[in-house]
Amino acid sequence: MKNLDIKFQVIFTLCSLFFVLNFQSQDLQSYIEQATENNPTIQKFELQYNIASEKVNEVNTIPNTEFGAGYFVSEPETRTGAQRFKISIKQMLPWFGTITSRENYISSMADAKYEDIVIAKRKIITSVSKSYYNLYENKAKQKVLEQNIKLLKTYEKLALTSVEVGKASAVDVLRLQMRQNEMAELLAVLNQQFLAEQTTFNKLLNRDKAISVNVINKLNIPSENFEINVENLAVHPELLKYDKIYQSVEKSELLNQKENNPMIGFGFDYVNVAERPNMSFTDNGKDILMPMVSISIPIFNNSYKSKTKQNQLQQQEILAQKQERKNRLETILDQAINNRISSRISYRTQTKNLKQAKNAEEILIKSYETGTIDFNDVLDIQELQLKFEMNQIKSIKNYYLQTTIINYLIQ
Template sequence: MKNYNKLYVLRSVFVLCSLFFVIKGNSQELETLIDEALTNNPEIQKFDLQYQIASEKVNEVNTLSNTEFGVGYFVSEPETRTGAQKFKIAAKQMLPWFGTISARENYATSMADAQYVEVTIAKRKLALSVSQFYYLLYEIRAKQEVLDENIVLLESYEQLALTSLEVGKASVVDVLRLQIRQNELTQDKDVLIQQNEGIQAAMNSLMNQKYDQAVSVVAFLEIPEEDPFYSYETLTVNPELLKYDKLYESIEQSELLNQKDSSPMVGFGLDYINVEKRPDMTFTDNGKDIVMPMVTLSIPIFNKKFKSQTIQNHLRKQEIQSQKEERFNVLTSELSKAISQRNQSRIKFNTQEKNLRQAEDAEDILIRSYETGTIDFNDVLDIQELQLKFQMGQIESVKTYYTQSTIINYLIK
């Protein structure tokens, strides 16, 4: 019952944690994609089957050793007072020491629990991968939209340049530079289209779908005003660390089983010997068969094997503890890095927001100067490039914020 409760809690934790990959304010699209991936991903199905196999082993160990049957025929019949012995039938069943079967079941159950943690880790990693691809698709498509807006903006600038060219206030070079810039943006857009197809194919592979199936993402994301508070102590409930607890428990159960296996085994048997009647004599018990109950005791006198197993289990527990501490340090480092990068993305976004407003003000000044006939298209291109840089930077900052948030959620929720 104790193991069942632990397993139930672990399952509940996963169900809750999987939802945290969908950041507040995001659409339900990501949650739907994660559910599809968890349902259809072959790797998850593989881990589920491995868990089912491990669970079934509990039934496998809940058995006794084979019952032994023997049949013998006396080629040279030994004579007894009651007659000649014709054949012999024997049956024997060895029984493990008290509590051995329960120890085997507990060990098999602990191994199944450890395997379930592996399933949980695989599902959380899959949810993390889907989320990261999702925000990468958002970044690509948001950048495509920005490029479309800037291409339209450059086309309007080109019309201004052509009008200025007619009245001698601009040169052909200005027009050509604007057209070259449009070509560059069109090229960037085409590159993003190819990137979108590649990321979309990778995401579909996680959901076990056709590589070219369209994946819908949210149209707009913004960085929230405040971030939730995180405690490094919550790292202790990460399944990657709980895995070592389950492995440690399985080793303890292995040692209990080893102690039981080092105990004697008791066997119960029955021998039946068929006796032929003596035809030349009449007396009591003439030809009476022989029935002999038997008790067997198997004692592991040479138990060096079990002592060695005890030492190995002790060393394995120390190894598990070291591995857990090492993994905890790695996860702590990853959490610190994710929080730092997410904070950096907020700082960059706010700075780019200020710069973008100032660039827009500069653009307004340049456009108003066109009315006085003093527009400088070199300055127009410079401002447009700055605006595009800041817009792209904002999109990258938003993507980084949410990507790092999914990593943080993976680590501590």
């Protein structure tokens, strides 16, 4: 039943996570599903939960039955005969409801472990998404660099033509070539960074690091943000875990009170008696069977009182930890919301600047037709275009990274 709940929660989280994306993002969703199935961190927490659940069967037991046997080396004589050996059986039973309290306590501990699975799945979804968007940013920047290198080669041809007719200097050509070399270097560096990030991504999916990752070609910032229900933060699994740990301490105290009660024991002693020779009377050689009842009373119960005090202090600690974590999550959520707004503002600004840079480029090209062109201006405009395009890509990536963080916190 728990596993089924986990599956439903993952599907719900995935649907919420990709609400802001278009159909092109199906590749990322399939990667996330693969990661939640194969990631060893999730498998580790699932195994820990299964172990904690199995412990319920471990505590559903009563104390061991005690068997004893003794042989009389020197046989004591009684009226009915000599006692030869003795057998005893004894079974202690905990106070009524103690075993049930143990089961409830262990079950509450298992419930807290269950939240670790939900948290781990959310974190894996977040990690996979972040890595994916890093790969997208890298690929997008590589494409921009390739386009700019082609553009510079076109400018280089114009410069060579201008040199031939005496309208430009050979220095202009060299500057354009040096700029191409810088971009080629940056492109090579980005390619190596992509391979490193690809390894990170593949290991999150628990697969070979060399497997190629398909990244979508284009991401756009939606015109409107999806609704953010901040109240959902109150039921975040990281906070629910503290509630369940608190409940487990309550169950621990109930168990402590039960174990502070007496234990009752039942059993019997059997004594084998030999017949007295050359005598005939009633009960000659009759064995002895003696039923027994015992009680174990915790007279010195300071340990139980200390346990009660510890449980009270632990509950206070859990409440403080929960409040501390809640404050931290609220801070992270507020930062993510504001950072996402900032990313949208930055994207709009870079788009506007890029459009103006392209207009300036067109003016320079038209000036070439009239016989004049300043290749220093060409390099300046090209550098600005590259800067704006890179910042635009960065803004898109940051927008989706902040969206991923928001979804981790409120979905």
